[in-house]
Amino acid sequence: DAGVIQSPRHEVTEMGQEVTLRCKPISGHDYLFWYRQTMMRGLELLIYFNNNVPIDDSGMPEDRFSAKMPNASFSTLKIQPSEPRDSAVYFCASRTTGTSLYEQFFGPGTRLTVL
């Protein structure tokens, strides 16, 4: 399996622009998580899905952030409009409840820089 795939790996944009981050979870995984990592706050859970349905979005910082999971193999995290304080590394992770595996598998992350 290719693991969790994220694109782009790096994104540099200007304040006010729309940013879309993409994630393909591991095939067969029914949970998908979006995290944000910064030096100040560490790893924060933004939102997670189960069977494509958003379960908890209480970690989404503002209405400027939105996430979708239109099918089991694709999710997006969108920031509109972006601000410099959104600069961070965004990780996607997935997990399955179908086996004895309990851990979450992380993608390589998208490093977002908002100028």
Place this chain on the structure above:
Amino acid sequence: AQSVAQPEDQVNVAEGNPLTVKCTYSVSGNPYLFWYVQYPNRGLQFLLKYITGDNLVKGSYGFEAEFNKSQTSFHLKKPSALVSDSALYFCAVRDVRNTPLVFGKGTRLSVIA
């Protein structure tokens, strides 16, 4: 609510010496506990987990961790550190329900040759 504390931001150890990275947790009910490692510019990589059974669990790259229920701790250990072990280490916890992992703030391990 679940939480994890990693009391040390930085741990320095000489190559060949044993290392310990500390973690304490808070969760209602029985915990599922995890350690992840992050190398520069990389995602988080799973090291080991405690779900049930033996309190001492062994994981990748010679790492092990000991679950101590009375002290609510899950310290990461390795008998002999390597320079290549230098990285950022995260402890994480969740309860037996299908909740997301909650991570500590991370401990930066530096192994000096």
